[in-house]
Amino acid sequence: xxxxxxxxxxxxxxxxxxxxxxxxxxxxxxxxxxxxxxxxxxxxxxxxxxxxxxxxxxxxxxxxxxxxxxxxxxxxxxxxxxxxxxxxxxxxxxxxxxxxxxxxxxxxxxxxxxxxxxxxxxxxxxxxxxxxxxxxxxxxxxxxxxxxxxxxxxxxxxxxxx
Amino acid sequence: xxxxxxxxxxxxxxxxxxxxxxxxxxxxxxxxxxxxxxxxxxxxxxxxxxxxxxxxxxxxxxxxxxxxxxxxxxxxxxxxxxxxxxxxxxxxxxxxxxxxxxxxxxxxxxxxxxxxxxxxxxxxxxxxxxxxxxxxxxxxxxxxxxxxxxxxxxxxxxxxxxxxxxxxxxxxxxxxxxxxxxxxxxxxxxxxxxxxxxxxxxxxxxxxxxxxxxxxxxxxxxxxxxxxxxxxxxxxxxxxxxxxxxxxxxxxxxxxxxxxxxxxxxxxxxxxxxxxxxxxxxxxxxxxxxxxxxxxxxxxxxxxxxxxxxxxxxxxxxxxx
Numbered sequence: 001x002x003x004x005x006x007x008x009x010x011x012x013x014x015x016x017x018x019x020x021x022x023x024x025x026x027x028x029x030x031x032x033x034x035x036x037x038x039x040x041x042x043x044x045x046x047x048x049x050x051x052x053x054x055x056x057x058x059x060x061x062x063x064x065x066x067x068x069x070x071x072x073x074x075x076x077x078x079x080x081x082x083x084x085x086x087x088x089x090x091x092x093x094x095x096x097x098x099x100x101x102x103x104x105x106x107x108x109x110x111x112x113x114x115x116x117x118x119x120x121x122x123x124x125x126x127x128x129x130x131x132x133x134x135x136x137x138x139x140x141x142x143x144x145x146x147x148x149x150x151x152x153x154x155x156x157x158x159x160x161x162x
Numbered sequence: 163x164x165x166x167x168x169x170x171x172x173x174x175x176x177x178x179x180x181x182x183x184x185x186x187x188x189x190x191x192x193x194x195x196x197x198x199x200x201x202x203x204x205x206x207x208x209x210x211x212x213x214x215x216x217x218x219x220x221x222x223x224x225x226x227x228x229x230x231x232x233x234x235x236x237x238x239x240x241x242x243x244x245x246x247x248x249x250x251x252x253x254x255x256x257x258x259x260x261x262x263x264x265x266x267x268x269x270x271x272x273x274x275x276x277x278x279x280x281x282x283x284x285x286x287x288x289x290x291x292x293x294x295x296x297x298x299x300x301x302x303x304x305x306x307x308x309x310x311x312x313x314x315x316x317x318x319x320x321x322x323x324x325x326x327x328x329x330x331x332x333x334x335x336x337x338x339x340x341x342x343x344x345x346x347x348x349x350x351x352x353x354x355x356x357x358x359x360x361x362x363x364x365x366x367x368x369x370x371x372x373x374x375x376x377x378x379x380x381x382x383x384x385x386x387x388x389x390x391x392x393x394x395x396x397x398x399x400x401x402x403x404x405x406x407x408x409x410x411x412x413x414x415x416x417x418x419x420x421x422x423x424x425x426x427x428x429x430x431x432x433x434x435x436x437x438x439x440x441x442x443x444x445x446x447x448x449x450x451x452x453x454x455x456x457x458x459x460x461x462x463x464x465x466x467x468x469x470x471x472x473x474x475x476x477x478x479x480x481x482x483x
Contacts, residue, residue, distance in 0.1 A: 037301065037360070038288060038301055038358065038361070039361030141284075141287050142284075143285070144299075144358065144361075152290055
């Protein structure tokens, strides 16, 4: 076998057949799945709709922007909010464990990644600089359809508040 | 005793120098497109682990072309000196080793990352971004970036292979493999993001793990070949750590012409050097190229044949200790 023949397998991988098949397969899959994008691995949004409740964790006092966000989410999902109050840390753990769907809480601007949950954009900011306090929604990590819905509405609430 | 040298890094045949310059131009384009890919991918990284790994891989993809350009420049322009009496032909071999390590590291990194994501059952968050007044799922942008990241390496990798073959350049060949790794990772990344979009949190890690095996395999093969060159092993094939066809044929030719002699071949960059132990050079000397068993246009690869006769007062041929 010659050197040229030896490298033929590598050349085959650079050839047009494999990429073409891959591209056709990917495009077909994308078109077929377009309206399902993104889906929740644990069906968070579907569960909220079928259950008819959004399980919320929040401190006793929440700002008006948080109430506005909840009203929007209730309208979008057709579910009503079932609120649990308490300390923020256990509530965030409850989101991580899948026991509640959402926490709305104040986070310090310089430590937003203190939770393993997904965080929405801030709906309200108190103070300035790195020490500013931002009110955000925390959702279970990876539940991308539910996260996207909360994020879009959080942006709109924040936009109206400005 | 040493026969006249026919090829050195500074005196490659003109057609080969032209090919080397073409390869250099291609590598400049490679670096340009890779930088654009690194920027585009960096803008849409998000929290996806696969995207981050693909971005690191794309960045590591700069190592082989940069190593090639440095090696080619030194090979063409670096002159022999008191400090470097043999010139800089072996810079290519050093670059090949660096590129091989980069390729293997990429595969290992990707494999580790995928395995950890699977073991920890991490669910990657891919949310939305606001772009031109519209809320867009970041996954669409990631898919677009991955598509873009696939195109240049696919084209450049294909163009590099024939040049690497003509130049007998393992560094360039490894860069072609790196480009293959890059576009395959792009395909795996797209499959992964599509999987995430469908709610299959494990999809990107599984796809990436499959691809990373292939990349790691290529990298380890290249490390074996490059270390063989650095420790004066018999010349290896372009795409395999097995002894090259040309070296096998040369060995057979020299054994036939100089029966009873011990033949040793080694590689300095793209050139092959032979030592014939236990006999004197024939008189008149027919020329180094005359010993090349393959096509005449490839005879430049045989840079030198050294004859090491047995010294009468020593039991071993000179230079074997």
